[in-house]
């Protein structure tokens with residue numbers, strides 16, 4: 001039977017927010033019934049920006065697991081694994097091999113790396129510059145083997161991750177060309193809204209930019225954040241014609257309203273029959289209704305055996321990873337059968 005697998009992940013650098021939901025978690029949820037799922041807590045990748053803040057990473061591992069459970073990911077299903085990246089030494093080994101397949105100067109051309117370099121207040125470390133290579137290892141370690149045409153390796157992510165997946169597939173092709181067909185190319189799966197702006201309407205939602213609505217925020221916080229949101233600067237009064245396509249509040253409505261609630265909103269805004277204050281109040285209600293069951297499940301999850309979920313998921317991932325590393329070492333001629341057998345013969 002065809003193997004249908006997902007490998008995807010998030011960095012534990014804080015609690016998750018609506019941007020994570022729209023860009024990634026929504027897709028993950030839709031796929032968890034159908035696919036063998038490996039959801040990676042990328043704590044090693046988190047070191048690329050947080051090497052001086054280990055406690056933030058530690059707390060965030062817990063926060064991320066709680067948020068995942070809150071939205072409804074279910075590690076009690078046999079096909080759903082939560083995996084802790086640092087507990088998979090195979091990833092470190094594969095990253096080392098993959099670094100040899102990528103020209104050194106190429107990393108700084110990656111558009112996501114370029115954008116992140118701008119935000120980075122300190123200078124970038126070597127580890128930061130090559131994290132897309134380690135992300136390729138995260139993904140390809142889970143490539144179904146032997147790769148059959150009907151197999152799938154899906155990576156549901158936000159659109160900023162797509163350059164990393166292109167890099168991953170270039171590495172897969174290079175490896176296959178050098179050592180024989182070993183890896184399947186992965187397929188990005190980007191949601192309808194790949195990227196949600198922050199409440200400031202400027203950049204993408206991000207906790208470090210202080211423009212995020214977190215999944216665990218309470219109703220008052222959500223209402224307050226929404227009331228301060230930026231809207232179309234040309235619409236000062238209710239009856240001014242608005243430009244919904246340029247308004248972040250409208251984009252949030254598009255992401256979170258039911259189609260019934262969404263219908264007619266743009267026309268009402270454009271024709272001056274809907275004011276921003278009212279539109280934001282409605283949005284706050286919609287978001288609070290959406291977040292309510294997540295908050296409840298998250299609170300229940302506080303009592304759940306998080307460590308067991310992580311251990312079991314990681315063990316299953318390791319089994320796959322260890323087998324795959326044997327295949328990879330063999331393909332790369334790193335298992336040295338001639339040397340090893342003569343060593344054995346010699347006693």
Ligand code: TRP
Nearest residue numbers: 007008009010011042045135138
């Ligand atoms: N770069 C991803 C993020 O920001 C996290 C990540 C690590 C990942 N390894 C991955 C995503 C593998 C998809 C596949 O947050």
